[in-house]
Amino acid sequence: MAANLSKxxxxxxxxEARGLGSAKYGTEHWWHQRVTAIALVPLTIWFVFGVIxxxxxxxxxxVAWMKSPFxxxxxxxxxxxxxxxxxxxxxxxxxxxVHNELAKVLxxxxxxxxxxxxxxxxVFSVLKISFGA
Amino acid sequence: MANGSGRPLSPHLQVxxxxxxxxxxxxxxxxxxxxxxxxxxxxxxLVAAAAGxxxxxxxxxxxxxxxGLLLMFGWTWALFYHLAAGIRxxxxxxxxxxxxxxxxxxxxxxxxxxxxLTILAWIIGLAVW
Numbered sequence: 001m002a003a004n005l006s007k008x009x010x011x012x013x014x015x016e017a018r019g020l021g022s023a024k025y026g027t028e029h030w031w032h033q034r035v036t037a038i039a040l041v042p043l044t045i046w047f048v049f050g051v052i053x054x055x056x057x058x059x060x061x062x063v064a065w066m067k068s069p070f071x072x073x074x075x076x077x078x079x080x081x082x083x084x085x086x087x088x089x090x091x092x093x094x095x096x097x098v099h100n101e102l103a104k105v106l107x108x109x110x111x112x113x114x115x116x117x118x119x120x121x122x123v124f125s126v127l128k129i130s131f132g133a
Numbered sequence: 134m135a136n137g138s139g140r141p142l143s144p145h146l147q148v149x150x151x152x153x154x155x156x157x158x159x160x161x162x163x164x165x166x167x168x169x170x171x172x173x174x175x176x177x178x179l180v181a182a183a184a185g186x187x188x189x190x191x192x193x194x195x196x197x198x199x200x201g202l203l204l205m206f207g208w209t210w211a212l213f214y215h216l217a218a219g220i221r222x223x224x225x226x227x228x229x230x231x232x233x234x235x236x237x238x239x240x241x242x243x244x245x246x247x248x249x250l251t252i253l254a255w256i257i258g259l260a261v262w
Contacts, residue, residue: 012140034223041216041220048212048213052254052257056197059190062182063182079175079179083172089166089169090166090169125179125182
């Protein structure tokens with residue numbers, strides 16, 4: 001692609017790209033960020049006040065909270081949406097500031113793997129408490 | 134900047150006069166990254182609770198420590214800021230509030246709401262501690 005862009009060409013980058021075909025995607029990333037952002041509005045408000053009520057809580061009180069089906073589902077959704085939103089946001093930040101192609105791809109991959117691993121750990125923990133004795 | 138054509142690209146940030154709304158913009162990004170780091174504590178909290186009473190007590194002890202409370206306070210503000218500024222972005226996405234006056238008012242609401250909600254949350258939090 002870059003090879004087509006001659007230094008001497010007077011054509012704009014857009015003119016060079018025209019006719020080469022669509023990239024087949026474009027708005028999904030933006031849209032997923034919005035979907036998760038909208039979902040996180042009510043989830044975040046629930047989360048903040050839920051956490052505040054259990055800041056100094058002992059183990060029994062916390063477990064009782066997570067044993068409520070509503071709280072367990074809300075916490076699992078909060079974790080899922082938070083980490084999905086975080087990895088897509090961090091990807092944009094990395095793509096903006098890391099210009100070395102290899103470093104960029106590796107750090108985007110690392111962020112995604114870590115985010116989904118943390119999400120799985122959170123959801124598993126909620127389910128374990130909720131279903132546990 | 135190498136765009137291949139030798140034509141000038143549109144100018145970047147450094148040529149513009151600083152406006153306080155620019156600080157709001159970069160703060161949205163910084164709070165987003167900060168919140169992502171903060172998810173580590175959330176994960177620790179939930180995993181510790183799943184692991185049993187002793188590990189949960191350790192996590193609660195850290196959260197209740199001076200450093201823990203400072204981090205929690207910072208993250209509370211970052212969360213409310215990112216929430217408020219995020220809603221401001223959704224309003225723009227829907228096609229509203231592009232006029233200078235409305236955009237500046239939105240910025241003031243975001244800054245005020247993030248501070249107000251943080252203080253409210255901590256008043257409630259310390260009351261039920």
